[in-house]
Amino acid sequence: MKKITNLKEFACTPDRFQGGHRLCPGCAHSMIVREVVNATDDDLVISTATGCLEVCSAIYPYTSWDVSWIHIGFENAAAAISGAEAMYKALSRKNKLYNEDRRVKFVAFGGDGGTYDIGFQSLSGAAERGHDFLYVCLDNENYANTGGQRSSATPIGAHTSTTPRGRVSYGEKQKKKDLTMIMAAHGCPYVATAIPSTKHWKDLATKAAKAISTVGPTFINALSPCTTEWKFKPEETTEIADLAVETCAFPLYEIEDGHKLTITYRPKQKIPIEEYLGRQGRFAHLFKPENKWIIEEWQKNVDEYWDYLQRREEAGV
Amino acid sequence: MAERYELKNKEVWDGNMAAAHALRQAQVDVVAAYPITPSTPIVQNYAQFLADGYVDGEFVMVESEHSAMSACVGAAAAGGRVATATSSQGYALMVEVLYQASGMRLPIVMTVVNRALASPLNIHGDHADLYLGRDAGWIHLIANNPQEAYDMTLCAFKIAEDERVRLPVTTNQDGFLVSHTAQVVEPLQDEEAYNFIGEYKALNPMLDTKNPVTYGAQTEEEWHFEHKANQHKALMESTPVIEEIFNKFADISGRKYNIVETYKLDDADIALVVMGSAYETAMLAVDKAREEGIKVGLLMPRVFRPFPYNQVAEKLKNVKAVAALDRSAPMGAMGALYNEVSGALAANGQSAIMTNYIYGLGGRDTTVEHILEVIRETNENAKAGKRVTPLQGFINLRGPKLSFN
Numbered sequence: 278m279k280k281i282t283n284l285k286e287f288a289c290t291p292d293r294f295q296g297g298h299r300l301c302p303g304c305a306h307s308m309i310v311r312e313v314v315n316a317t318d319d320d321l322v323i324s325t326a327t328g329c330l331e332v333c334s335a336i337y338p339y340t341s342w343d344v345s346w347i348h349i350g351f352e353n354a355a356a357a358i359s360g361a362e363a364m365y366k367a368l369s370r371k372n373k374l375y376n377e378d379r380r381v382k383f384v385a386f387g388g389d390g391g392t393y394d395i396g397f398q399s400l401s402g403a404a405e406r407g408h409d410f411l412y413v414c415l416d417n418e419n420y421a422n423t424g425g426q427r428s429s430a431t432p433i434g435a436h437t438s439t440t441p442r443g444r445v446s447y448g449e450k451q452k453k454k455d456l457t458m459i460m461a462a463h464g465c466p467y468v469a470t471a472i473p474s475t476k477h478w479k480d481l482a483t484k485a486a487k488a489i490s491t492v493g494p495t496f497i498n499a500l501s502p503c504t505t506e507w508k509f510k511p512e513e514t515t516e517i518a519d520l521a522v523e524t525c526a527f528p529l530y531e532i533e534d535g536h537k538l539t540i541t542y543r544p545k546q547k548i549p550i551e552e553y554l555g556r557q558g559r560f561a562h563l564f565k566p567e568n569k570w571i572i573e574e575w576q577k578n579v580d581e582y583w584d585y586l587q588r589r590e591e592a593g594v
Numbered sequence: 595m596a597e598r599y600e601l602k603n604k605e606v607w608d609g610n611m612a613a614a615h616a617l618r619q620a621q622v623d624v625v626a627a628y629p630i631t632p633s634t635p636i637v638q639n640y641a642q643f644l645a646d647g648y649v650d651g652e653f654v655m656v657e658s659e660h661s662a663m664s665a666c667v668g669a670a671a672a673g674g675r676v677a678t679a680t681s682s683q684g685y686a687l688m689v690e691v692l693y694q695a696s697g698m699r700l701p702i703v704m705t706v707v708n709r710a711l712a713s714p715l716n717i718h719g720d721h722a723d724l725y726l727g728r729d730a731g732w733i734h735l736i737a738n739n740p741q742e743a744y745d746m747t748l749c750a751f752k753i754a755e756d757e758r759v760r761l762p763v764t765t766n767q768d769g770f771l772v773s774h775t776a777q778v779v780e781p782l783q784d785e786e787a788y789n790f791i792g793e794y795k796a797l798n799p800m801l802d803t804k805n806p807v808t809y810g811a812q813t814e815e816e817w818h819f820e821h822k823a824n825q826h827k828a829l830m831e832s833t834p835v836i837e838e839i840f841n842k843f844a845d846i847s848g849r850k851y852n853i854v855e856t857y858k859l860d861d862a863d864i865a866l867v868v869m870g871s872a873y874e875t876a877m878l879a880v881d882k883a884r885e886e887g888i889k890v891g892l893l894m895p896r897v898f899r900p901f902p903y904n905q906v907a908e909k910l911k912n913v914k915a916v917a918a919l920d921r922s923a924p925m926g927a928m929g930a931l932y933n934e935v936s937g938a939l940a941a942n943g944q945s946a947i948m949t950n951y952i953y954g955l956g957g958r959d960t961t962v963e964h965i966l967e968v969i970r971e972t973n974e975n976a977k978a979g980k981r982v983t984p985l986q987g988f989i990n991l992r993g994p995k996l997s998f999n
Contacts, residue, residue: 320803324668337817340808345800347671348810349694353664356656360626360668360676363652365801367623368674370650375673375802399664402657 278490279317281482290315291343298341299333303504303511305518306330306415308473309481310386313413313497314344316485319380321345322361326354326391329422330415352395355403355412358385362408382489383410388501389430390420393456404463404494411488411495414456417503425506429454432526433578434571435559437506442562447571452578460496461532467495469531469541472518473502480529480541487531500527508558517556524553525583526575530590538589547583550576596621596650598784599643607779609743609772613679613705613765614639616747618648619787620703623674623794626654626665630684631717632769633707637679651675659684663691663702670700671809673799675751677702681769682709685723689730695762696731697825698809701754702762704732705747708870709769710956718957719769721870721921724898725930731825733763733832734898736869740777743767745849748782751791752839759832760797761825766898770957771871782847790846829900836897851896854905858884859891864972865910865946867893867935868919872953872960876919879965888973895934903938910939914976915947917968919989921954928986947975953989964989 281287293314300307306329314321321344325331331348334341349357362383368374387396392414400412419437420426426439432453436442440449461468467488471481481499488495502517504510509517521527522542529542551572554560563571599618607615614636617625627637643649654669656662662678670676680688685706695702711722724734735750737743743765750763767773782790798807813821837853844850857877859865868876873894883890893909895902910916916939920929927933932950939946951968954960971983984997 322672322800322803332812335808335811337811337813337821340811342808343806345803345806346808347668347800348812349664349667350690353661353691356661356664357668359654359656359661360624360665360670361672361800363624363626363654363665364669364672364674364676367650367652368801371623373623373674375796375799376804379803381801381803398657399661402661405657406654 279486281316281479281486284478287315287482293321293343295341295343299336300329301505301511303514304329305417305473305501305503305514309413309415309499309501312473312478312481313384313485316482317382317489319382319489322358322381322383324348324354324357324361324385326387326396327351328388328391330386330388332422351391353399354385354387354391354396355400358383358410359403359406359408362410383408384489385410385412387412387414388422389414389416389418390428393429393454401463404460404465404496407493409492411485411497413497413499415501416498417501417506418453419503419506421503421506430456433574434563434568436562437559447562447568457498461535463494464535465496466493466534467491467531469497470527470529471497471499472522472527472529473499474515474518476519477522477529477542484531506559509556513556520548520553520556523548524550525579526550526553528583528586530586536594538586540586540590550579597647599648601781601783603780605779605781606776607740607744608774608776609737609740609767610635610707610774611639612740612744612779613747613767614643615781616744617677617705618643619782619784620675620677620748620751620791621651621788622677623651624654624666624669624676625651625678626656626662626669627678628656628659628662628680628684630659630681632709632773633679633681633705635773636705636707659687660691663688663695666702667691667695667698667700670695670702671698671800673796673801675794677704679705679707681707682711682723686711686726689726692727692730692732694810697821699760699825699828700762701760703747703750703754704762704764706764706766707769707773708766716956717769719771720955720957722923724766725922727764728899728930731761731829732899733761733829733836735763735765736894736896736898737765737767737772738871738873739772740775741779743772744779744781745843745847745851748787748791749839749843753832753836755795756835756839757795757797758835759828761828761832766870768871786846790843833897833900833902853897853902854909855894855896856909857892859893859909861889862891862913863889864915864969864976865891865893865913866917866919866965866968866972867931869894869898869931870921872919872921875960875962876965879962879969882962882966883969888969890969890973901934903934903941906935906938907942907944910946911944913946915972917949917951917972919951919953919968923955924952924986947981949975949981949983950986951989952986958990960989
């Protein structure tokens with residue numbers, strides 16, 4: 278496992294995900310990806326689901342990837358990486374590896390659409406089969422690449438282009454699917470949540486290093502605040518991510534061996550959810566008097582989940 | 595190291611067992627597959643070979659055919675020999691990824707056991723799945739019996755991996771009629787089969803991490819057309835390579851395959867075009883028809899894609915009438931073989947009278963008598979010098995005769 282020490286040293290790791298890509302200014306995807314690929318000194322083979330990251334990083338004849346990289350489709354990043362990992366195993370057994378002196382690790386990236394929804398079967402299958410890989414969900418809570426439609430990661434009340442706020446609608450009706458727990462229920466040896474953040478950079482880097490060095494299927498659900506669809510200023514990305522953690526809208530924790538839960542950051546004083554929702558245009562309509570109940574519902578959900586996480590951690594089961 | 599499998603000079607195998615042995619002998623690095631009738635025994639047989647130590651590659655039992663082909667693409671891009679097997683609905687679920695496999699020029703081999711597509715659900719043989727994958731950018735080889743299922747699968751690896759080709763290849767055998775019908779098969783011994791295919795030659799493997807490579811990039815209007823045109827060029831130019839590999843295979847096996855197979859066509863006045871196990875039924879019908887004095891011959895494209903239009907036209911240049919038999923519901927058009935053969939003749943200024951017959955959907959029996967009927971009708975057209983029978987007829991269909999003009 279790569280030792281993550283200080284930010285200066287970590288930031289000086291040669292880039293394996295190069296700049297010059299076409300992600301939006303202020304997009305959190307590139308921050309998360311850079312931290313993940315720099316969290317190991319081993320060589321990497323990466324698969325990426327169709328989505329913002331893919332369309333912005335490999336537009337022929339250019340590529341941002343200074344590692345072996347493959348994109349097949351929207352729903353099969355996990356199947357693709359499981360095939361590559363199986364080939365690595367087969368060639369190792371047959372003494373046919375291309376670089377005997379290098380150790381190769383396997384990572385897949387997908388957005389919430391490619392992970393929670395259309396790619397979920399492929400991810401579940403790959404995790405169940407026990408391939409040795411890390412899957413990172415870049416969770417921006419909507420189909421940002423196709424113009425901000427809802428996904429099963431979209432939280433209640435959010436305005437998206439397919440759950441618009443309107444005269445008779447307050448936006449998304451469902452609560453966000455708890456994918457992190459679902460992946461833990463697969464018995465994955467390591468599952469964690471993370472955010473792109475200056476304050477919590479080490480939390481993400483350490484979790485990525487841990488996940489990559491763990492043998493077997495591992496999963497990181499990284500919240501990726503989306504300046505374009507959540508409607509905040511591009512320079513506010515990490516602030517919004519920090520608020521998600523400080524309000525406990527997106528708590529930072531990890532689960533080992535499918536059950537052992539550890540909260541990796543505990544806000545000193547939980548901030549009211551309005552502070553998080555109020556900074557994002559997608560929730561602006563919730564502050565109208567008739568939608569006040571949704572903010573109350575949000576707070577209730579956040580409090581209950583935070584309480585649940587703490588009780589689970591204490592119970593140590 | 596995988597154990598050597600002792601084979602007799604003559605084995606009794608069905609098409610599935612024949613295909614499974616070919617995969618084993620190719621020493622495939624990764625097989626990723628999902629079971630589906632009637633190709634299931636291919637993966638079951640392969641699993642048993644693995645359990646008995648005859649396979650040392652990875653066998654990934656995925657959760658769907660979509661993931662099967664996706665894992666095949668990931669594995670092939672990683673840099674090694676890759677194969678799978680499927681049928682029908684599984685094939686349909688894979689279609690998206692079939693295009694991605696060929697677009698990335700990955701030499702994956704897929705042994706397809708052809709079966710009808712639902713609805714209504716049907717597990718028996720027809721060519722609906724083959725036709726569905728027609729434009730997917732794969733080479734499609736046709737096998738009419740278990741021996742050919744074995745031979746074509748060995749050839750498929752060598753064709754797919756040839757540096758002048760680098761395209762995925764399917765081998766096709768009819769569900770149940772070939773896949774579950776045990777016949778005598780003369781296999782090659784393990785070393786001989788492996789030496790014929792040769793060591794896998796990697797091209798831009800992802801696992802050569804010292805030389806990172808990007809697979810599956812996006813190309814919009816500036817480059818997409820060039821990529822697809824290039825891919826088509828590779829398919830179009832693969833025919834001589836396939837021919838060369840068929841010749842090499844003949845040298846070691848004594849079994850000679852051709853891009854276009856024919857039977858008694860040289861002096862024929864009329865011809866039937868048919869693919870799959872029905873070709874063998876049609877051979878018997880041709881013999882009988884010739885006893886009646888009808889000079890009929892047969893033609894089968896052994897290679898359905900790339901379609902050998904010039905060879906087909908050349909072989910049919912002296913016939914007066916041609917019936918193309920399609921084993922798939924044409925759904926609002928003439929059958930695929932009819933269209934291809936008509937196009938091939940038209941492109942070469944030939945004007946044989948063309949008719950189309952739809953037969954054997956969902957495993958419906960097609961007998962020598964049925965094909966004799968087609969031969970007689972085709973002969974009527976030849977004698978009249980114009981089409982006097984329906985443009986499209988249905989063979990052995992219940993109820994009133996169905997035809998279209």
